[in-house]
Amino acid sequence: QGNNMKHINYKKRVWMRVIMLVILAFLSMGSIFVLWGCSEGEKDSEEANSSIANTSDAIALSNTSTFEPSPIPSLETLIYLTDVVVTATANFWETSTAEYHLSVSIEAARTETAAAYKTETATLWTPTPTATHTLTPTLTPLEIAERGVSSNAEWSAYVGIDGMTRREFDGVTMVLVPAGCFMMGSENGQSNELPVHEQCFEEPFWIDETEVTNAQYGSVACPDSFDPDQPRNCISWLSAKGHCEARGGRLPTEREWEYAARGPDSWEYPWGNEFVGEYVVHLGSPEYQDIKIAPVGSRPEGASWVGALDMAGNLSEWTSSIYEDYPYDPEDGREQVEDTDSRIVLRGGDFGKGAQYLRSAFRSRYPSNTAYNNFGFRCVHSYDN
Structure with missing residues (x-):
């Protein structure tokens, strides 16, 4: 009787093992079909079979494995999970490890998949800000060529006619x-400058901004000034x-010059009452x-109140007035300019x-x-000319 009971128990254990193996076989086949359906179109069947074989061999060598999901689950990763379940179940069929691993693996795969796709979606749909170019206004400084004067009511009136203080x-x-x-003459100079x-x-009038140059005159005379921008020197009053x-x-x-x-303030020098050596060629x-x-024009700081240049230094300038x-x-x-004697x-x-x-x-x-080398000149025009 004891032998019969042992035989019956043995047969039960065999059948239980057969049943468990059949169940596990169906579970494995179902998982593989599901995974194959999810990964269809990503890789062909040869690559999938090769990956399954390689992964199974690796797991068979070690009865334990650690699951570290990749950022975006692939076919190999999901099959790897299934093999973990199968291997664990085959080695520990008498425990509940199979159900535990199956549950943990499925949850891990689902969690990883959801996290990966959620992150990718968020990245793709994050709006990219664009910069809008804003123009910053800048001020353009105005250059004032004329020197200011303290009193001359007629000045603003004549400038206001056409707004021009220069002309070609x-x-x-x-x-x-x-x-x-203005006050003509000076108490700080020679006796022929008195009385003030x-x-x-x-009426207003126009005067050359600079002394007449070699280029404007059309020729040179003295050997020490061949530059076309130098003032024409060595010139007589008649020329x-x-x-x-x-x-x-x-x-x-003489009084126009x-x-x-000097201007209405009757300055000692074209730029003011104090001598400044850097303002004049001397x-x-x-x-x-x-x-x-x-x-x-090489000393623009020495300009007169109307913007005339080099009225001190460089060359002495002829006037049309006889000395009296x-x-x-x-x-x-x-x-009387006809008097040439x-x-x-x-x-x-x-x-x-x-x-x-x-x-x-x-x-x-x-x-x-x-006609000395320190003699030059400039011209004037009447205002309405």
Whole structure:
């Protein structure tokens, strides 16, 4: 009887093993079919069978395995999970390990899959901000060429006519000298600058911004000034007068020249009452020994109140006035330009003079046929010309 019971128990154990193996076989086949359906189209059957075989061999060598899911589950990963369940069940069929591993593996796969796809979706649908270019306005500084004056009511009136204080005459820039009054002469100079007296202009006029250059004149005379931008020197009063008249203008009178240089405030120098050596080309200039005569406009800081340049230093300038004592009277014959036998006034000092001779009130006189290398000129036009 004991042997019969052992035989019966043995048969029961055999059948239980057979039944468990059949169940596990069906579970494995079902899992494989499901996984194959999920991964259809990603890889062909040869790659899948190869991956299954390789993964199964690796798991068979070690009866335990650790599941570390990849960011996005692939066919190999899911089959790996199934083999873990099958292997664990085959080795530990008498426990509940199969159900536990199956549950853990499925949950892990589901969790990993959900997390991976959720993250990918979030990344794809995150809007990318775009920068909007904003223009930042900037201020453009305005350049004021003219020097301000303290008092001259007529100035604003004449500028307001057409808004022009500069004008081109046959390619030569001229600056506007408005109507007004100033004190002619100086108590700080030579005796021929006295008495100081008032002179007035009822009409404005135009004067060259710079001394006439070699290029404007069309030729050179002295060997020390061949630069086309240097002022035309070594010129006589007659030649200077003829050039201005050929341009439709004339030489300035002595009082016109001084007014354009000093202005209604009657400054000692074109830029003010204090001498500034850097504002003028003269004997004390650092480069005097090298260049002597400088290109016109090379000292813009020394501009007069109307923007006329080099009215102190560089070259002395011919006027149209005959030399006479003060007070200046335009009706006493000194502006009779036909008289070529008298001495003619030059103004403005030159590159060979010191500060005392660069004042705007300084006067010198020479015969009309004199043509030294420190003599130059500029022209004027009437306002309505």
